[in-house]
Amino acid sequence: xxxxxxxxxxxGQETLPAVSIGQWRHKHVLDLDDFxxxxxxxIFEITDAMVEVLARxxxxxxxxRGKTIATMFFEPSTRTRASFELAAKYLxxxxxxxxxxxxxxxxxxxxxxxxxxxxxxxxDAIIMRHPCSGAPYIAAQxxxxxxxxxxxxxxxxxxxxxxxxxxxxKHLKDLGGKKVVLVGDIMHxxxxxxxxxxxxxFGIKLILCAPPTxxxxxxxxxxxxxxxxxxxxxxxxxxxxxxxxxxxxxxLQKERQQNGLISSIRTYIRQYQxxxxxxxxxxPGVLVMHPGPMNEGIEISHEAAYSSRSLIEQQVxxxxxxxxxxxxxxxxGKNR
Amino acid sequence: MTANDLLIKNARIxxxxxxxxxxxxxxxxxxxxxxxxxxxxxxxxxxxxxTGLIACPGFIDLHCHLxxxxxxxxxxxxxxxxxxxxxxxxxxxxxxxTNPPMDNATTIDYVKNIATVESPNINILPIGCIxxxxxxxxxxxxxxxxxxxxxxxxxxGSSVNNAKLMALAMETAGSIGIPVIEHCEDPNxxxxxxxxxxxxxxxxxxxxxPAAAEESIVSRDISMIEMxxxxxxxxxxxxxxxxxxxxxxxxxxxxxxxxxxPHHLTLTEERIISGRTEKSxxxxxxxxxxVNPPLRTAADIDAxxxxxxxxxxxxxxxxxxxxxxEDKLCEFELAAFGIxxxxxxxxxxxxxxxxxxxxxxxxxxxxTYRPAKIINFANGITGGIKQSGIxxxxxxxxxxxxxxxxxxxxxxxxxxxxxxxxxxxxVVATIHRGAIAYKDNSxxxx
Amino acid sequence: xxEKILLNSQDIERALVRIAHEIxxxxxxxxxxxxxxxxxxxxxxxxxxxxxxxxxEHVAIPVGSLDISLYRDDVSSLSFKHVVQQTYVPFxxxxxxLILVDDVFYxxxxxxxxxxxxxxxxxxxxxxxxxxIDRGHxxxxxxxxxxxxxxxTARTEEIKVYLSETDAVDRVIVVKEAGKNGAE
Numbered sequence: 003x004x005x006x007x008x009x010x011x012x013x014g015q016e017t018l019p020a021v022s023i024g025q026w027r028h029k030h031v032l033d034l035d036d037f038x039x040x041x042x043x044x045i046f047e048i049t050d051a052m053v054e055v056l057a058r059x060x061x062x063x064x065x066x067r068g069k070t071i072a073t074m075f076f077e078p079s080t081r082t083r084a085s086f087e088l089a090a091k092y093l094x095x096x097x098x099x100x101x102x103x104x105x106x107x108x109x110x111x112x113x114x115x116x117x118x119x120x121x122x123x124x125x126d127a128i129i130m131r132h133p134c135s136g137a138p139y140i141a142a143q144x145x146x147x148x149x150x151x152x153x154x155x156x157x158x159x160x161x162x163x164x165x166x167x168x169x170x171x172k173h174l175k176d177l178g179g180k181k182v183v184l185v186g187d188i189m190h191x192x193x194x195x196x197x198x199x200x201x202x203x204f205g206i207k208l209i210l211c212a213p214p215t216x217x218x219x220x221x222x223x224x225x226x227x228x229x230x231x232x233x234x235x236x237x238x239x240x241x242x243x244x245x246x247x248x249x250x251x252x253x254l255q256k257e258r259q260q261n262g263l264i265s266s267i268r269t270y271i272r273q274y275q276x277x278x279x280x281x282x283x284x285x286p287g288v289l290v291m292h293p294g295p296m297n298e299g300i301e302i303s304h305e306a307a308y309s310s311r312s313l314i315e316q317q318v319x320x321x322x323x324x325x326x327x328x329x330x331x332x333x334x335g336k337n338r
Numbered sequence: 339m340t341a342n343d344l345l346i347k348n349a350r351i352x353x354x355x356x357x358x359x360x361x362x363x364x365x366x367x368x369x370x371x372x373x374x375x376x377x378x379x380x381x382x383x384x385x386x387x388x389t390g391l392i393a394c395p396g397f398i399d400l401h402c403h404l405x406x407x408x409x410x411x412x413x414x415x416x417x418x419x420x421x422x423x424x425x426x427x428x429x430x431x432x433x434x435x436t437n438p439p440m441d442n443a444t445t446i447d448y449v450k451n452i453a454t455v456e457s458p459n460i461n462i463l464p465i466g467c468i469x470x471x472x473x474x475x476x477x478x479x480x481x482x483x484x485x486x487x488x489x490x491x492x493x494x495g496s497s498v499n500n501a502k503l504m505a506l507a508m509e510t511a512g513s514i515g516i517p518v519i520e521h522c523e524d525p526n527x528x529x530x531x532x533x534x535x536x537x538x539x540x541x542x543x544x545x546x547x548p549a550a551a552e553e554s555i556v557s558r559d560i561s562m563i564e565m566x567x568x569x570x571x572x573x574x575x576x577x578x579x580x581x582x583x584x585x586x587x588x589x590x591x592x593x594x595x596x597x598x599x600p601h602h603l604t605l606t607e608e609r610i611i612s613g614r615t616e617k618s619x620x621x622x623x624x625x626x627x628x629v630n631p632p633l634r635t636a637a638d639i640d641a642x643x644x645x646x647x648x649x650x651x652x653x654x655x656x657x658x659x660x661x662x663x664e665d666k667l668c669e670f671e672l673a674a675f676g677i678x679x680x681x682x683x684x685x686x687x688x689x690x691x692x693x694x695x696x697x698x699x700x701x702x703x704x705x706t707y708r709p710a711k712i713i714n715f716a717n718g719i720t721g722g723i724k725q726s727g728i729x730x731x732x733x734x735x736x737x738x739x740x741x742x743x744x745x746x747x748x749x750x751x752x753x754x755x756x757x758x759x760x761x762x763x764x765v766v767a768t769i770h771r772g773a774i775a776y777k778d779n780s781x782x783x784x
Numbered sequence: 785x786x787e788k789i790l791l792n793s794q795d796i797e798r799a800l801v802r803i804a805h806e807i808x809x810x811x812x813x814x815x816x817x818x819x820x821x822x823x824x825x826x827x828x829x830x831x832x833x834x835x836x837x838x839x840x841e842h843v844a845i846p847v848g849s850l851d852i853s854l855y856r857d858d859v860s861s862l863s864f865k866h867v868v869q870q871t872y873v874p875f876x877x878x879x880x881x882l883i884l885v886d887d888v889f890y891x892x893x894x895x896x897x898x899x900x901x902x903x904x905x906x907x908x909x910x911x912x913x914x915x916x917i918d919r920g921h922x923x924x925x926x927x928x929x930x931x932x933x934x935x936x937t938a939r940t941e942e943i944k945v946y947l948s949e950t951d952a953v954d955r956v957i958v959v960k961e962a963g964k965n966g967a968e
Contacts, residue, residue, distance in 0.1 A: 054872070063904065135544050139619050220539050223540075227537050
């Protein structure tokens with residue numbers, strides 16, 4: 003074998019130029035509006051390395067050995083919590099997991115006080131999910147410890163936004179100008195909001211598709227005020243997904259119908275369900291994603307979820323790798 | 339009564355009630371203004387050299403929360419009065435959402451008695467509930483409360499949702515001759531709302547309170563004035579639409595008055611994002627800016643200022659709403675609504691004067707005789723400076739620069755969005771019935 | 785600051801050819817040899833060594849690249865001179881005579897991290913270490929089996945390796961701080 007061919011084989015991935023961005027300056031991971039495109043690319047480079055670790059038989063590296071990562075979930079979650087805990091463990095960290103229902107919070111202790119206890123126990127970072135928008139921002143302003151937001155109310159879910167982008171990039175390569183459609187309850191979706199910020203960094207054309215009652219009143223003005231001209235709002239699903247590269251339905255909670263936000267589930271399914279016939283008509287090559295958990299048969303049909311178009315399982319795998327990258331950046335290194 | 343004898347020398351005396359603006363002295367004796375004029379001389383009196391200062395009538399606050407009885411951890415009548423004096427107020431009207439609520443003559447008496455004993459430095463005028471327990475179901479004993487000394491009725495914190503009940507309340511109060519003070523908020527439109535329903539709410543993932551929640555009740559109540567012969571006072575209006583509705587009603591000659599708070603005149607909803615102190619995060623979710631009605635937009639502020647300037651809005655009232663720190667140091671959705679406003683009112687309002695948005699005279703009018711008029715000059719309170727009037731006077735240094743440190747506030751409630759803000763314009767002394775209720779260290783008495 | 789060229793392109797090539805011969809001799813042939821280069825510049829050196837041996841022995845030699853960022857013990861602050869890149873070892877290292885390759889051998893901590901990483905990837909029959917430059921000042925009891933050039937240095941000096949695959953030129957230089965005469 004000539005040396006040149008050897009080079010190609012041995013180099014594997016195209017040789018990435020070492021990105022020199024100097025110090026990582028973020029103490030927290032609160033939402034994607036805090037990260038520049040270069041910083042997100044850095045996260046993705048590290049994610050690539052973590053994907054390789056996850057492909058090994060022994061999924062363990064000693065990077066966070068001796069560190070303790072606490073997860074504090076004030077809102078139930080199995081997948082995100084498991085994903086974060088595994089990420090910490092694969093990096094060699096110890097984890098401690100607090101379930102708010104059985105914790106001091108149930109006894110009336112305030113948010114800041116219960117987190118201060120963790121700080122006093124000298125954990126290295128807190129991963130928190132909370133039903134109130136802004137809770138991790140309150141925590142970050144009142145504590146010394148690093149906070150990783152695993153979802154706050156309707157506001158943000160940055161690790162989900164990152165793994166969604168990472169998955170899109172794996173399949174679409176260059177994301178500039180690509181058309182991504184989010185369908186469903188935009189008003190209550192923190193995933194949608196984080197994707198708004200994440201997609202801006204990569205020049206994605208983002209379309210938010212929902213019935214008018216599920217779009218926040220101030221959203222149009224927010225897009226203008228924040229310079230988010232890559233986002234458009236469209237109420238008709240078929241129009242929205244024409245020539246789309248990616249369609250991502252969002253979970254519809256049954257309570258929305260009870261609160262009068264949609265007239266009936268049947269109508270919602272008829273007008274907004276992402277199913278295979280619709281997708282085929284819109285763009286035969288379109289790919290499907292979903293942040294999970296899915297309400298099959300409601301926002302997404304069973305076949306669409308499990309078809310060859312679906313990237314949903316990959317999102318889950320990438321989720322662990324992305325979270326490992328975030329933990330490395332936040333908790334890696336000595337004596338922060 | 340030598341204790342309440344005082345000579346204020348060389349002040350710029352501004353009395354909006356009589357359109358006076360001239361330099362002179364004020365001689366006070368026995369709690370009453372004996373003489374106003376240049377170069378006054380009295381017997382060996384306490385003298386304040388007010389050169390460079392403005393003397394104007396003591397401020398009158400139509401809307402505040404003193405929290406006693408029931409919420410003494412947030413404020414007491416004593417601490418609230420001290421804070422009010424520091425803010426330049428000699429008369430305050432306290433809202434009845436206490437615990438138990440002030441919905442009968444006994445509770446009104448209770449509050450008045452405490453006020454007399456613990457706060458002799460200020461007039462405290464109670465407002466009685468419109469409905470029993472503020473529950474919006476049954477009218478309270480309005481006539482009895484009037485006789486016990488209340489100067490208006492309000493279910494503040496809520497509107498009276500049942501329009502028929504509100505009409506009956508308006509009619510009853512109208513016949514007594516004192517105003518019904520309505521906090522305008524349709525609870526169905528505002529349900530779960532945390533802040534103004536606009537782009538900031540969308541940005542922060544919070545449920546919004548739309549302008550229509552206020553405007554729909556403003557409109558409803560105005561439409562019932564004629565049939566009820568009422569004096570309707572709309573408190574803390576906050577939107578452009580509300581200003582327009584009040585303006586139209588006044589043009590028709592309807593008996594409606596309105597007040598606005600200092601924070602609604604100076605802060606927008608964006609304060610919730612930016613917070614006030616050096617921020618370590620991009621979104622502050624500042625609970626100190628959480629108030630009801632919520633901080634709105636720049637367009638609303640412009641409309642409110644225009645309303646003050648053309649007389650649509652009659653008065654400025656603080657809606658002083660102190661809270662304990664644990665009620666604000668928590669998740670935004672769980673935080674209490676309210677701003678502790680006595681001590682920042684004048685400083686915040688002076689920013690509007692210094693930037694040319696309103697005239698000093700207009701500002702002082704809205705804090706003095708115009709609110710006095712709305713409460714029918716109860717208890718002899720005129721909101722003016724004139725010979726043989728009660729000596730309720732405030733001394734102002736409109737050029738004095740100072741910075742707000744919440745820890746130094748006299749109110750128990752340190753919940754203010756103005757923390758660390760630099761102001762130009764300060765109350766330096768507050769005189770109530772000739773006695774010095776508050777003075778700044780810069781004031782020397784000889 | 786003064787710079788001095790220690791090795792030029794030809795010197796480097798000669799050193800690598802000699803190392804390649806030593807490797808083949810030590811292992812009694814090229815059967816079962818595999819190279820893993822430590823990122824970044826250990827990789828092209830490993831590729832060159834494999835190429836030389838392939839030409840000599842006419843047998844394919846696998847080459848992999850190893851990122852040791854996740855195993856370092858000296859990350860005191862997160863300055864990203866070392867961005868975590870992917871490890872790519874597309875063959876089974878178990879039972880191989882594995883030659884670990886790095887450009888400059890100094891304290892030995894990088895090699896320790898690399899050994900830990902390799903342990904997580906499999907169980908080679910032997911691990912041998914080949915380095916282009918050995919500059920001394922070991923802090924751990926680790927030695928190199930094959931050395932291109934021994935260059936004693938002072939701690940205040942810096943050895944810089946440039947390779948045409950990554951830097952467009954082949955050169956090894958030493959950088960001294962001005963005023964220091966290199967005395968230890």
